[in-house]
Amino acid sequence: MEYRQLGKSGLKVPELCFGAGTFGTANEFFKAWSETTQEEANRIVDICMDAGMNLFDTADVYSDGESEKALGKALAKHNRDDVMISTKATFRLGKGPNDVGSSRYHLIQSAERSLKRLGTDYIDIYHLHAFDATSPVEETLRALDDLVREGKIRYIACSNFSGWHLMKSLSVSERYGWSRYVGHQVYYSLVGRDYEWELMPLAADQGVGALVWSPLGWGRLTGRIRRETGIPKDSRLNSNIVNDAGPQVPEEYLYTVVDAIDEIAKETGKTVPQIALNWLLRRPTVSTLVVGARNEEQLKQNLGAIGWELTKEQVAKLDKASALPKAYPYWHQVQFKERNPFPV
Numbered sequence: 001m002e003y004r005q006l007g008k009s010g011l012k013v014p015e016l017c018f019g020a021g022t023f024g025t026a027n028e029f030f031k032a033w034s035e036t037t038q039e040e041a042n043r044i045v046d047i048c049m050d051a052g053m054n055l056f057d058t059a060d061v062y063s064d065g066e067s068e069k070a071l072g073k074a075l076a077k078h079n080r081d082d083v084m085i086s087t088k089a090t091f092r093l094g095k096g097p098n099d100v101g102s103s104r105y106h107l108i109q110s111a112e113r114s115l116k117r118l119g120t121d122y123i124d125i126y127h128l129h130a131f132d133a134t135s136p137v138e139e140t141l142r143a144l145d146d147l148v149r150e151g152k153i154r155y156i157a158c159s160n161f162s163g164w165h166l167m168k169s170l171s172v173s174e175r176y177g178w179s180r181y182v183g184h185q186v187y188y189s190l191v192g193r194d195y196e197w198e199l200m201p202l203a204a205d206q207g208v209g210a211l212v213w214s215p216l217g218w219g220r221l222t223g224r225i226r227r228e229t230g231i232p233k234d235s236r237l238n239s240n241i242v243n244d245a246g247p248q249v250p251e252e253y254l255y256t257v258v259d260a261i262d263e264i265a266k267e268t269g270k271t272v273p274q275i276a277l278n279w280l281l282r283r284p285t286v287s288t289l290v291v292g293a294r295n296e297e298q299l300k301q302n303l304g305a306i307g308w309e310l311t312k313e314q315v316a317k318l319d320k321a322s323a324l325p326k327a328y329p330y331w332h333q334v335q336f337k338e339r340n341p342f343p344v
Contacts, residue, residue: 001052001306006125006287008207009182011155013084015281015306017055017211018048018299019290023074024066036294038070044299045074049082051303057185057211057290059088059129060114068117076119086125086211087114088159088185090132102132104143111147125211126153127185131165137172145178157183157211163198170206183209183287189217190276190322191249191257196344197330200285204343209287215280216273216291218246220254223272227255253324260321264314270304277305279318284343319344 003012022036036044048054056075058067068087075083089110092100100106114123126147132140147153158166158181166184173180184203188195188210195210203210216222224232230251236242261272268275280289293299310318325331333340 004287005209006155006211007182007203007209009155009209011084011124011182013055013209013211013288014053015288016053016277016302017057017086017288017290018044018053019213019292020056020058020067020071021062022067022292022294023058024063024068024070036070038073040295041070041074043296044293045071045078047296047299049078053303054082055084055086055124055288057086057213058118059091059127060093060110060117061088061091061129064093065113065117068114072117072119080120084124085118085120086127086157087118087123088127088129089114090129101135102128102140102143103135104139107140107143108147111152115152122151123153125155125157125183127157127159127183128161130160131158131162137169138176141169141172141178142176145173148179155179155182157181157185159185159213160187161199163202166199166202166208167206170208181208183211185211185213185290187214187247188212188280188283188286189215189221190261190279190318191217191220191254192247193322193324196283196342197326200283200343203285208285210285211287212280212289214246215277215289217249217254217276218242220249221258221261221272221276225254225258227259257318257322260317264310264317267314268308268310270308271301273301274305275310275318277302278308278310279315281306282310282315 001014003014006013023041025035056071058071060068089107090102098105111126144156156179161184166181170180186195186199219236231237261275264275265272277289280286291302293302326334334342
């Protein structure tokens with residue numbers, strides 16, 4: 001396992017991070033992904049630790065807090081100093097008017113509750129799960145800075161921000177000397193490359209590391225979907241609650257990308273998900289990939305994505321197959337490569 005800087009912070013994180021969204025299933029959405037028992041969660045954590053994959057990502061809303069509880073129990077036997085925990089707040093968790101958002105009230109309350117569920121004194125990376133346009137950015141960042149100064153969280157990050165959301169936040173942090181976002185948890189995959197248009201150039205310029213969620217394209221690049229067979233009947237993509245909440249990918253585009261991956265699979269002897277993950281690890285600004293697993297076998301498959309590299313020719317083939325027309329102004333900007341080059 002290699003370790004990378006998280007943005008321009010001093011924190012080094014493993015190139016693969018375990019996403020514990022499959023732990024502690026307690027509602028319809030997460031049951032569509034997995035129903036991992038506590039015993040299975042314990043075993044998965046042990047395998048991760050043995051592989052040097054010591055960063056674990058969760059969120060307060062994952063299975064209504066049960067994911068944090070299950071992860072905390074699975075990590076209990078490990079030395080806390082050997083583990084890094086990432087969790088999130090902002091989405092609604094409760095019925096009250098203040099049980100949602102990034103207000104000082106909700107963030108402090110959420111952090112305290114996450115610490116209790118995780119069974120720890122501090123959180124290594126604390127994310128805002130989304131941008132809250134109704135709470136002043138100054139209030140949000142001051143609350144996060146206070147939590148850092150109190151030792152309850154060590155680094156702050158965000159997730160699913162637009163470019164202007166992130167840049168405004170970084171500007172406010174700089175203005176007041178408060179903690180700044182060092183990471184941005186983003187959707188990015190071979191069938192979802194929008195991150196490259198604005199957020200990647202911003203991250204490269206401002207030193208914000210990408211923690212990539214759903215790097216297998218919301219379950220589309222697991223190797224089970226083929227042009228000849230389509231989407232398997234037991235795939236979670238057949239669940240409306242899962243499909244409607246995730247990125248939409250045209251079928252013909254998906255099959256074109258999978259066909260290209262299959263060609264490289266024959267050349268390398270690697271699997272579809274291993275190739276898709278390895279491609280992401282070659283991209284600028286990427287600090288870590290958040291990978292999930294229903295069981296031990298899936299986890300070990302994902303670990304096969306590291307320790308080797310695609311050739312430049314193979315990367316170029318995947319780039320070409322997965323390229324899509326850019327929205328304005330990006331299609332115009334890429335024509336000015338002489339003075340405005342894109343990171344990829």
